Amino acid sequence: MAGEQMRSETTREQVLSIEGLRMRYNGRYVLNGIDLEVNRGEMIGYIGPNGAGKSTTVKILLGLVEGYVGNVRIFGQDIADGDVEYKRRIGYVPEVAELYEQLTPAEYLTFTGELYGLSYEDADYKAKLLMDCFGLEKSYHSRIASFSKGMRQKVLLISALLHDPDLLFLDEPLSGLDANSVMVVKEILSQLSAKGTTIFYSSHIMDVVEKISSRIVLIAEGRVVADGTFKQLQQQSMEGSLEEVFNQLTGFNEHKAIAERFVSIVQEVN
Numbered sequence: 001m002a003g004e005q006m007r008s009e010t011t012r013e014q015v016l017s018i019e020g021l022r023m024r025y026n027g028r029y030v031l032n033g034i035d036l037e038v039n040r041g042e043m044i045g046y047i048g049p050n051g052a053g054k055s056t057t058v059k060i061l062l063g064l065v066e067g068y069v070g071n072v073r074i075f076g077q078d079i080a081d082g083d084v085e086y087k088r089r090i091g092y093v094p095e096v097a098e099l100y101e102q103l104t105p106a107e108y109l110t111f112t113g114e115l116y117g118l119s120y121e122d123a124d125y126k127a128k129l130l131m132d133c134f135g136l137e138k139s140y141h142s143r144i145a146s147f148s149k150g151m152r153q154k155v156l157l158i159s160a161l162l163h164d165p166d167l168l169f170l171d172e173p174l175s176g177l178d179a180n181s182v183m184v185v186k187e188i189l190s191q192l193s194a195k196g197t198t199i200f201y202s203s204h205i206m207d208v209v210e211k212i213s214s215r216i217v218l219i220a221e222g223r224v225v226a227d228g229t230f231k232q233l234q235q236q237s238m239e240g241s242l243e244e245v246f247n248q249l250t251g252f253n254e255h256k257a258i259a260e261r262f263v264s265i266v267q268e269v270n
């Protein structure tokens with residue numbers, strides 16, 4: 001009985017489970033067997049070199065890419081079973097998004113809020129307040145086409161959070177934000193995570209990942225090559241900063257040589 005209770009509590013806490021995930025594009029495996037279990041409230045820094053397979057993993061988890069091999073369970077549900085209800089509990093901030101240029105945040109956010117099951121009134125009420133938090137209250141009825149990069153990013157963040165998701169995927173979420181807004185967003189993420197939102201944070205900005213992640217998962221060539229707290233990764237690689245850990249675990253020590261070659265070509269070939 002006690003064992004059963006413990007098991008059900010463990011299941012309840014487990015938000016994501018990936019087993020043996022493999023994905024092939026044009027005959028080449030870009031994911032080579034990813035295994036990952038994520039519990040409620042974890043802030044995962046999901047990092048890796050360009051082309052390592054981070055976006056591919058996230059797209060599979062969001063149900064945007066088919067044809068993978070392996071098992072993926074989100075909130076205990078196999079995402080391949082055809083029931084897309086789990087998506088209502090997910091928020092996603094993509095790296096590059098096509099916002100509807102001709103819409104205003106009021107129109108866009110009530111539209112996405114309703115897609116996630118909010119009533120028009122609730123979505124409108126909440127969106128207005130969240131825009132206000134970001135200092136964008138005056139732009140609520142302006143066309144997105146006129147927005148700066150940072151303003152667009154804030155609208156994207158609001159649209160991903162409007163329905164208070166249990167699982168949040170973020171791809172370079174600080175892109176385009178000024179220093180003050182960066183502080184606000186980092187603080188929002190750590191408060192959400194402390195309250196139980198599970199966050200998957202993909203970024204190439206290592207010092208941010210180092211500071212905000214409760215756990216860092218480093219992938220290279222479609223495999224998990226390190227998984228642990230920043231301290232554990234430091235011990236594993238005998239390095240100081242996450243940038244150095246990243247360089248070491250991905251076998252990279254050529255930045256000077258590459259830069260020298262690049263500069264010499266720039267200056268010598270006319």
Ligand SMILES: Nc1ncnc2c1ncn2[C@@H]1O[C@H](COP(=O)(O)OP(=O)(O)OP(=O)(O)O)[C@@H](O)[C@H]1O
Nearest residue numbers: 025026030048049050051052053054055056057204
């Ligand atoms: N639709 C696709 N068709 C063919 N190959 C793809 C497709 N999407 C991704 N790939 C390939 O899969 C590999 C992993 O790409 P992915 O976008 O997942 O990398 P990433 O880790 O997110 O990289 P980055 O840090 O540059 O964003 C790359 O070699 C890429 O070329």
